[in-house]
Amino acid sequence: MVSVVYEAPDSIEGAVNLLANADVPAHILAGGTDLIIQTNGSSDAERLFVDVKKIAGMTEANLTDTALVLGPSMSCAAFTECDDIKAVFPGLVEAAYLIGSTQVQGRASVGGNLCNSSPAADTIPALIANGAQCVIAGPGGERTVPVEEFVTGVGRNCMEKGELLKQITIARPAANTSDAYLRFIPRTEMDIAVAGAGVSITLDDNGTCTAARVGIGAVAPTALLVPDAAAALVGSTLDDAALQAAADAASAASSPITDRRGTVEYRRQVVGVLVKRAATIAAERAKGG
Amino acid sequence: MAKSHVSTSINGEPVEYLCDPGDTLLDVLRNELQLTGTKEGCGSGDCGACSVTLNGRLVCSCLVLGVEAEGAEVGTIEGVGANDKLHVIQEKFLEHAALQCGVCTPGLIVSTKALLEENPNPTEEEARYYLAGNLCRCTGYDKIIRAVMDAAETMREGA
Ligand code: FES
Ligand code: FES
16 A cells, blocks of 8 residues: 655645655645546555645636636636636636536546646646646746646646646636537546547627637647647638638647547547537637527 | 544534545545445445535545545535434435445435535436436436435425
8 A cells, every 4th residue: 555645735835845855756636536546556655645725726716807817726616616707718617517527526626637637638628728827836936838838748747846736827818709618428428538629719790700729639649729720710700611621620630549439530530520519609609699 | 654633524523533644535434433324336436435525515535535634524424314314315215216235325315415405406417417426236327316306306395
């Protein structure tokens, strides 16, 4: 059995100190829904768990006039109850709502989903679509990384020893902007994405798309920002040709694997379809419809 | 390895215990506190047999560390009924024969209570989605859902 040393510091500095000075493998404990399982089967003799949920701001979300500031360890259950955030970022909230069962929602968090860095994480394409920024605290101070650069590989991210995700921030979108996230799973609930797509759309008064961001998940080692898909949408009224071009761009950007959830060909096709549908839903929402 | 001292509240009663920092709350409930109503099905967050509430939120106790209960309020199946009186949800599970082996039942009852506190008038679909994290190997779910819907109705009438 692994022996765990548990610390629950009440400040970012305290957490960074513990993480930076650890001489055994150190882990950040947020909701624990991934970490506790991963540790069960581990062969390490000793591990340090730094519970970050006692640190001010870690489990809260704050939507101001200019930005959403999300405490990375806020449970998905609490996050998805925030009606003000849902009104502005419905797609991001939907993505958070798709993670696990009611019980898992009670502990799992958006920041945990991001830091676990699974290729199939539901919130990452939605965060990418919304241009989220990751504020990382470490021994040398703070740095900010765009979410599409945060994850660097399967289960890997850019955080160095001693670093900790302090906040996820998203600028409040322009008027007539909204988002959507869709994933495909073979069941209706409690499954892992075969493919996922998050899209944010800004429209002008004539219904022409003036800005877009497209994030795709589960079709490459990391979730991807797809600028070509966004470019296919901008300037259009989201007509069939533009949607198809965006879908084709997303399929082309993907580099999926075949596993028991789906084949390369299937995932490539489905991710395009999801981009089309998510773009259509985001545009409907952006119209206020 | 030094044990951690934890002060918490379980079903409204103050409780103190010592545990290894790596022990799950499920381990502590069952092995340390002899609250064996909470069951272990999978130990990996998949089955919901270990469902408890932590500060009012439904969670899998196999995915919570015992040390994390410090200062928290924990609710288990033992707190659902009174010693000599079953909760309506428990009565309805019996009435509808919503259990066979019973391993999933404590988790389902704790989850149903959380559901009905959040949403006293769920549709069948809402109930099925809410309880999707509670697996049952025996009943085929239909009797469980009938018990849940009946309990919801009875509780609404009683309110
Ligand atoms: S024992 Fe905790 S979810 Fe199965
Ligand atoms: S009654 Fe046996 S698992 Fe549900």
